[in-house]
Amino acid sequence: MSRIMDIYKKLNNTDKNSLSAGDIGEQLNIDRSTASRYLNDLVKAEKVIKLPGKPVKYKIKTSSSNKASETDVIGAGDSLQPILETGTAAFLYPSRPLPILLTGETGTGKSYLAEKLSNMAIEKSTERKEVPFIAFNCADYAQNAELLVGQIFGIKEGAFTGATEDKKGLVEQADGGILFLDEIHRLPPSGQEMLFYLIDKGVYRRLGEATQERTANIALIGATTEDSESYLLPTLLRRFSVKLNVPPLRERTISEREALIEHFLAEEAAKMNTNLSIEDACRNEFLTYDCPGNIGQLKSDIQIVCARAYLRYLNKEEENVLIKMEDFPGNSTALVHQETDEQKAVQLIEAKESDQKSFPNIYQRLDKGSQQNGSDRLQSVVLNYIQDLTQKYQHSGSLQQGWKQLIEEDLYRALQNAAKQLKDIMPINIHENQLYVIGLHLQNYRNHLKNNVDKAPIPEMIHPNMAYRQAASQLAAHLQKTIELDLPKSEIELIAHFLTPEQNYKQASEQTIAVILVTHGKSTASSMAEVTNYLLGNNVIHAIDMPLDIAAADTYERVKEKVIGLNHIKGALLLVDIGSLITMGDTIQHELDVPIKTLSSVNLPMVLEAGRKSLVSDQTLDDIYYESKKAMFTFMEKEQESANIKKKRLIATVCFTGEGAAQLLESWIENQLSTLDQDVLIRSVRIDPNTKDTSILKDLKSYYEVIAIIGTVPVSIDGIPYIPAWELLQQEGISRMLKLLEITRQSTIPNVEKNVSSEEIYDLIVQGLGEIVTYINPKTIAGILNEFIPPIRHYYGWDTNRELGMWMHLSVLIDRIISVNVKGTNEQYISSIPLDNTTAITDKEDKLWSPLYNKIEEVFQIELVSEIRKELVKLSH
Amino acid sequence: MKLIILCSWGATSSQLAKKVQEAAEKRDLDFQAFAGGTGEFKQKASEYDVALLEPQVRHLKKEVTKVADEHNIPVELVDQRAFALMDGDKVLDQALNLMK
Numbered sequence: 001m002s003r004i005m006d007i008y009k010k011l012n013n014t015d016k017n018s019l020s021a022g023d024i025g026e027q028l029n030i031d032r033s034t035a036s037r038y039l040n041d042l043v044k045a046e047k048v049i050k051l052p053g054k055p056v057k058y059k060i061k062t063s064s065s066n067k068a069s070e071t072d073v074i075g076a077g078d079s080l081q082p083i084l085e086t087g088t089a090a091f092l093y094p095s096r097p098l099p100i101l102l103t104g105e106t107g108t109g110k111s112y113l114a115e116k117l118s119n120m121a122i123e124k125s126t127e128r129k130e131v132p133f134i135a136f137n138c139a140d141y142a143q144n145a146e147l148l149v150g151q152i153f154g155i156k157e158g159a160f161t162g163a164t165e166d167k168k169g170l171v172e173q174a175d176g177g178i179l180f181l182d183e184i185h186r187l188p189p190s191g192q193e194m195l196f197y198l199i200d201k202g203v204y205r206r207l208g209e210a211t212q213e214r215t216a217n218i219a220l221i222g223a224t225t226e227d228s229e230s231y232l233l234p235t236l237l238r239r240f241s242v243k244l245n246v247p248p249l250r251e252r253t254i255s256e257r258e259a260l261i262e263h264f265l266a267e268e269a270a271k272m273n274t275n276l277s278i279e280d281a282c283r284n285e286f287l288t289y290d291c292p293g294n295i296g297q298l299k300s301d302i303q304i305v306c307a308r309a310y311l312r313y314l315n316k317e318e319e320n321v322l323i324k325m326e327d328f329p330g331n332s333t334a335l336v337h338q339e340t341d342e343q344k345a346v347q348l349i350e351a352k353e354s355d356q357k358s359f360p361n362i363y364q365r366l367d368k369g370s371q372q373n374g375s376d377r378l379q380s381v382v383l384n385y386i387q388d389l390t391q392k393y394q395h396s397g398s399l400q401q402g403w404k405q406l407i408e409e410d411l412y413r414a415l416q417n418a419a420k421q422l423k424d425i426m427p428i429n430i431h432e433n434q435l436y437v438i439g440l441h442l443q444n445y446r447n448h449l450k451n452n453v454d455k456a457p458i459p460e461m462i463h464p465n466m467a468y469r470q471a472a473s474q475l476a477a478h479l480q481k482t483i484e485l486d487l488p489k490s491e492i493e494l495i496a497h498f499l500t501p502e503q504n505y506k507q508a509s510e511q512t513i514a515v516i517l518v519t520h521g522k523s524t525a526s527s528m529a530e531v532t533n534y535l536l537g538n539n540v541i542h543a544i545d546m547p548l549d550i551a552a553a554d555t556y557e558r559v560k561e562k563v564i565g566l567n568h569i570k571g572a573l574l575l576v577d578i579g580s581l582i583t584m585g586d587t588i589q590h591e592l593d594v595p596i597k598t599l600s601s602v603n604l605p606m607v608l609e610a611g612r613k614s615l616v617s618d619q620t621l622d623d624i625y626y627e628s629k630k631a632m633f634t635f636m637e638k639e640q641e642s643a644n645i646k647k648k649r650l651i652a653t654v655c656f657t658g659e660g661a662a663q664l665l666e667s668w669i670e671n672q673l674s675t676l677d678q679d680v681l682i683r684s685v686r687i688d689p690n691t692k693d694t695s696i697l698k699d700l701k702s703y704y705e706v707i708a709i710i711g712t713v714p715v716s717i718d719g720i721p722y723i724p725a726w727e728l729l730q731q732e733g734i735s736r737m738l739k740l741l742e743i744t745r746q747s748t749i750p751n752v753e754k755n756v757s758s759e760e761i762y763d764l765i766v767q768g769l770g771e772i773v774t775y776i777n778p779k780t781i782a783g784i785l786n787e788f789i790p791p792i793r794h795y796y797g798w799d800t801n802r803e804l805g806m807w808m809h810l811s812v813l814i815d816r817i818i819s820v821n822v823k824g825t826n827e828q829y830i831s832s833i834p835l836d837n838t839t840a841i842t843d844k845e846d847k848l849w850s851p852l853y854n855k856i857e858e859v860f861q862i863e864l865v866s867e868i869r870k871e872l873v874k875l876s877h
Numbered sequence: 878m879k880l881i882i883l884c885s886w887g888a889t890s891s892q893l894a895k896k897v898q899e900a901a902e903k904r905d906l907d908f909q910a911f912a913g914g915t916g917e918f919k920q921k922a923s924e925y926d927v928a929l930l931e932p933q934v935r936h937l938k939k940e941v942t943k944v945a946d947e948h949n950i951p952v953e954l955v956d957q958r959a960f961a962l963m964d965g966d967k968v969l970d971q972a973l974n975l976m977k
Contacts (some may be wrong), residue, residue, distance in 0.1 A: 671937060678935075678954060681942065756957045764961035771963040772892040803952070804961055805933025807885075812889045834886045834916045875885045875933060 004038045005098075005242065008089050011048060011060050018057035047089055072114045074263045079252050082243045084117070090242040091121035097219035099199050099239055101184075103229060104246030107296030110223040111135065113246060114180045121178070132177035134170050145188040146207070146551040152181070153194060154206035154214075171204055175216040184222035185231035195220075196236045225632060239284045249294040254287060257298075261286050264299050268306040269321075274313075278323040285328050298459065301328075306705070321758040371552065408443060410483050415439050418478040426474055430499060436726045438475075438498045439710040444660045451627065463689070464497035472496040493523050497656055497689035498712070512570045513621050515610045516562055517602065518544045518555065520582075521579040527605060532611045534736060536721050540611040542566075545863035555581075560588050563596070571595035571621035573610055573628065575602040597625045605631045608743070616718040649706035649744055650681045651737075652697055655710030658686025660713045665725060669710065672734065680707070687713045707740050758800050765807050773811065775818040776860065781811045784859065786854035795848055796876045809875070817862050833867050839874040849873070879924065880972045882955065883941065884931040886914040893931070897972070908969070913976045919944050927975050928952045931966065932960060951975045964972030965967070 007024055021036035028035070039058050042048035051057040073084060088389050090098040100117070102110045115133065122131045141148035156168030170179060181187075187195065198204045199220060203213050222240060229237065249257065261283070270278040282305070291297050305327040313321045415435045423430075463469050474497035479485040487495075519525040522545060529543035542562055563572055574585045574596060587600035599606065609631035613624045651669060655661040662684035669682055681704065685696050694715050700706055701717060709715055710723045723737060756764060762782050769778035785807050793803050819831040849872070853864050880897065886889040890912035901908035913921065915937050918928070922944050928951070930938055935954055945952045951974055959967035 083977050260904075667939075682939075756961060761961070764958065768961045768963040771896065801957060802931040804957060805889075805931055805935070808889050808931075808960070809933045811884065812892060814887055832886065834914055871885070877936075 003028075003034075004041065004093055005086065005089060007035060007038050008042060008047065008060075008086075009056060012085070016057040018051050020055040020057050022055060024058075028619060042089075042092075047092060048120060056561060061558040073113070074260060079256060080248050083113070083246065084120070087113075087244060088118045088120050088124065091117065091219060092124060096202075096217070097121070097178075098241045099220040099222070099358060100242045101237075101240035102221065102223040102244050102246055103225065104223075105225060105248045105294055107294030108246045108248055109295045110246055111180070111182055112222045112295075114182075114223060118178045118180070118219075121219070126447055131179070132174050134174040134177070135180040135182065136170050137182040139183040141549070142183075142721065144188045145191070147549045148186070149188065149191040150207040152187075152191065153204050154209075156206045156208035157206060166206075169206060170202075171198065171216050171218060172214070174218045176218075178219045178221065180221045180223070182223045183225075185224045185229070192233045192236045194234075196239045199239045249298065257287055260295060260298060261302065264302040265306070268303060272306070272310055272321060274321055276309070276323070279325055282323055282325045282328055285325065289328075325627060341385050394733050408446070411442060411446070411479075411485070412439060413422050414479055414482045414485075415442075417482065418475055422471075422474055422478060425470045428499060430471070430475075434499060437724075440661045440664065440712060440725060441494075441498065441655070442479075442485070442487075444664055445487075446485070462493055465496075468496040468499045469493065471499055475499075494656055494689065511617065513614050513624055514542060514563070514566045514569045514572040515540060515575065515607075515624070516542045516544065516572055517575045517607060517613050518546065518559060518561060518581055519602065520546045520548075522547045524577070528602075528607050531604065531739075532607045536608075536615065537609050538611075538615060540614050541607060556584055556587070559584060560592065561593055563592060569594070571597070573614070573621060573624050574598040575607060575610060575628070576600050577602055596623055597621055599625065605743075612719045647703065648681060649677075649679060649741075650683060650700060650706050652700060652706055652709045652711075653682065653684045654687050654697075654709055654713050654715060656687060656689050656713060657682070658684055662686070662727060665710055665728070669737070672737070673741070674738075676745060680741065687711075687715060689713075705744065708737060710737070728830070756800055756804055758803065761800070761804055763805060765804070765811065768808070773815040775822075776811070776815050778811070780805070780859065781814060783794045784852070784855050785810060788855060791847055792852070792876070795845075798876075806876070810872075812858060813868070814860055814862065817864075817868075818860060820870050821862065830865060830867050833871050835867060835870055835874070839870045841873050843872060845873055878972075878976060879911065879926050881911045881921075881925040882913050882929045882931065882968075883913055883918055883934065885934055887912050888914070889933075890914075890931055892920055892969065893960065893963060893965070894934065897969050898961050898965070900965035900969045904969075906969075908964075909919070910972075913931065914953075915941055922948045922950060923948060925970050929955045929972060929975075931955055932957060 006028055010024060010027060011019055013324060021039055022032050024030075024039065025032040025035040039048060043050055043058070047061055048058050049061045051059055056795075065447060074081065087100060090100055102114060104110055115135070118131075118133045122133070136152070138148060141151055148170070150167065152170050154172055155167040157164065157166050194204060197216075198216065202217060203215050206214060226230070265276060265278065286298070287303070291301070293300075307321050308327040309321050309323040312318050323754075336798060361787055415438065419430050419435055463472075469492075472492050475495060476487045476492045479487065517525045517529050519528070525543040525545045529541035532541045533539050544555065544558050544562060561573070563569075566572070572585075573596060575580075576582060576584070578600065582600050584600050585596040588594070589596040599610075606628045610624055610628040613619050613627045653662040653665040653669065655665075666682045666684045683700065686698070687694065692715070694717060697706070697709065697715065697717055697720075701720065706717070706720050708721050708723055709717065710728060712725045714722055714724065716722060721736075721740065728737065765785075766778045766782045769776075769781070789803065789807070793806075794821075796802075798806065816829070820826050849869065853869070856862070857864060880894075882894050882897070885929070892912075894910040894912040897910040898908075901910065909964040911925065915930075915934050918941060922928075928941065928945055930941060930952060932954060938954065942952050953971065956971050957969060958964075959971065
């Protein structure tokens with residue numbers, strides 16, 4: 001079956017430059033025409049070239065491509081070249097690629113090679129369509145053989161308990177492409193059988209599927225460590241017609257190893273965005289040291305030395321990033337001082353443009369707090385870094401963006417600089433978020449100054465702690481110096497209060513009753529808990545996921561451990577999804593002697609209610625249990641509930657003055673409310689910096705359904721989530737507020753029905769005008785408005801509500817003008833128009849409205865005097 | 878019970894108030910519907926029990942609500958559809974519901 005490979009090898013190994021089909025046939029003892037057919041296949045695959053002449057001769061195509069591409073294999077020197085060539089040839093085997101088995105020690109780069117081989121094959125293949133490459137490590141599911149096989153071949157619904165839906169397998173996903181199975185020896189015998197059946201016949205079945213046979217055309221690459229080869233069934237082993245042994249690092253040539261080191265160093269240099277040097281001694285050590293973990297270890301060792309060198313550079317111990325011998329992992333310090341720094345030969349690695357922006361970058365992290373030092377810190381940073389390398393680190397949203405919209409650039413900068421410069425001399429630490437809050441406050445102060453708004457002087461509120469007052473003065477002095485912002489004494493005193501750490505926020509309430517959520521599925525419980533914890537701003541829900549591959553007994557243990565781990569609780573409420581979990585609580589209660597109650601058929605309102613109630617002090621387990629249970633039913637019987645008198649919804653905004661940030665937030669939130677939330681009231685509330693008295697909020701709570709408290713002063717009121725202002729300006733903060741609005745809406749259905757869409761306005765207005773107008777024809781005016789209003793609506797940004805109102809207003813206005821014309825009471829009418837002197841029509845607005853006015857004046861034979869025009873513009877804003 | 882319907886200067890609201898008044902009389906209710914502009918509401922707020930705001934002045938709702946709150950008067954936007962159709966019955970229902 002691998003005759004084509006034999007031919008390829010023959011061509012490769014011949015001492016002549018080229019061979020004819022006849023030569024090949026003779027040497028391999030096959031028919032000349034067969035040899036010729038294979039040779040032509042190899043030509044098609046661009047592995048071999050034809051030399052014109054008689055007879056036609058064939059020659060291995062030398063890889064002449066110099067261009068760096070995805071297919072370049074780092075460190076592919078002499079020891080790797082044959083592997084690569086055989087591998088690609090196997091892939092390009094006509095009609096169907098040959099399965100490849102890669103063997104080699106851990107860390108030799110089998111996965112890397114598999115991917116590169118695939119890229120090469122994809123690049124060389126003549127077909128230009130998307131070729132999938134699916135990689136999978138069988139060790140990931142090694143604990144559950146059934147699930148592992150299911151993962152690869154797919155699962156039919158009901159194949160085993162928990163298989164609730166049909167699931168596509170990897171084979172299906174890789175159809176027409178390449179499937180790479182790492183640690184293939186982990187496959188159970190049944191899975192191996194299915195695999196060789198697939199290799200032989202190109203057919204397979206999903207797990208639990210008896211009748212339907214599926215077909216897939218895949219190129220298979222398996223990988224295993226050499227000593228594990230014995231775990232493979234001989235039948236499967238035989239099917240891998242191409243077996244490639246990836247040599248360990250110690251067997252690779254020195255130049256290959258050099259290339260690898262060079263590559264990894266360049267990668268690091270790109271991340272640091274600065275040039276990087278390495279002492280020759282250290283470099284030699286890398287070239288020669290015993291590296292049992294092979295390439296994988298080499299890479300991480302290089303990352304560690306780079307991190308150490310960079311830290312020194314940051315601490316200004318050195319001007320350049322220089323990797324020294326002492327950085328070498330496990331190096332004894334005795335070696336270090338044999339040479340002086342000057343004598344040491346160093347090699348420079350230039351920073352390349354980094355193409356891995358989203359990759360965790362240790363150097364930025366080290367940058368952040370480089371004034372601190374100590375080997376503990378270094379170690380933890382390096383450890384975290386390496387941990388993140390495997391987990392993929394994601395940058396959080398751009399907090400600063402949001403603030404830049406509200407705070408003027410110079411103020412924003414000055415505050416940031418202040419924090420940096422004053423860090424060492426200030427008696428306290430300022431958190432970044434506190435700076436933003438102060439920025440918001442000062443911006444408002446500035447706005448007031450600019451607009452000459454008369455402001456009642458704020459009473460001087462002396463902060464009891466001298467340190468905060470001192471810090472506030474320092475900050476004010478800095479602002480005075482840099483942006484000439486003069487702050488009165490009272491403002492400076494106020495800043496002291498802003499600087500007080502947010503002590504009563506975050507876990508303000510000590511939970512005495514734990515709420516534990518246990519549901520089936522990989523992440524059902526954790527995502528429900530995430531939503532709830534997020535909305536309540538507290539980690540109140542403990543989630544335990546039950547993926548399908550975890551046994552019930554394991555879940556029981558995990559819940560038990562969770563309960564044991566929560567000290568000081570007086571009880572626990574278990575929220576579970578299906579009945580079989582209900583008995584778990586009772587068993588644990590017996591075993592641990594902790595009161596436990598269980599609620600099943602959990603839904604989000606229940607979780608929310610349980611979370612809220614668990615934050616309220618003095619709630620007993622029974623209270624929480626019944627409230628949560630009720631929440632489930634109220635969710636189902638919304639009708640009945642809305643018959644009760646429902647409190648109005650309210651959002652409270654808080655700050656120290658009640659008129660600064662709180663008012664700014666108030667109007668901002670107002671603009672964020674959708675039409676479905678027009679019933680929500682927003683109130684700004686002053687929180688006294690000294691007493692932190694929240695009685696006003698408590699009063700509001702008894703009259704209104706307070707959805708959230710938003711502001712610059714952290715307050716905690718039982719059961720009401722607090723959203724700090726800085727959070728609101730990030731996308732996730734807004735969505736948290738919107739989510740809270742959404743879940744507190746009484747009922748969305750009638751509201752949706754109530755809303756009029758833009759298209760409906762014409763018909764509705766014609767009908768409505770019919771009820772009230774005397775002189776005009778509703779259809780005539782509606783027709784005119786339909787034609788002329790759109791640009792006006794667009795200019796002022798009216799929503800449907802405003803537009804509808806303006807249609808009605810204009811129509812009634814015209815009807816009224818005709819009426820006063822008829823009755824001769826014009827003057828009286830005009831004088832009743834409420835106008836103030838401030839209203840002016842800009843040229844732009846004049847142009848905007850005039851087509852409509854002209855049309856109306858022409859059709860209805862009336863005059864629209866300037867008072868009326870002004871009134872319309874005033875109303876439109 | 879006294880309702881005030883607010884618009885910019887009483888033009889459309891007086892029409893709607895008339896419709897609501899008719900509906901109330903049909904039902905034999907002790908109910909009076911008035912109309913007015915948002916500007917003059919400040920001075921007269923205390924005379925009413927409930928206020929409804931027409932859609933063209935919905936941007937003034939915050940201002941109006943502040944005044945209304947001082948006098949404990951509930952405020953809402955007139956139901957859009959009822960307003961467009963000048964449906965006195967529906968608006969009356971809305972006002973009565975608001976008073977509950």
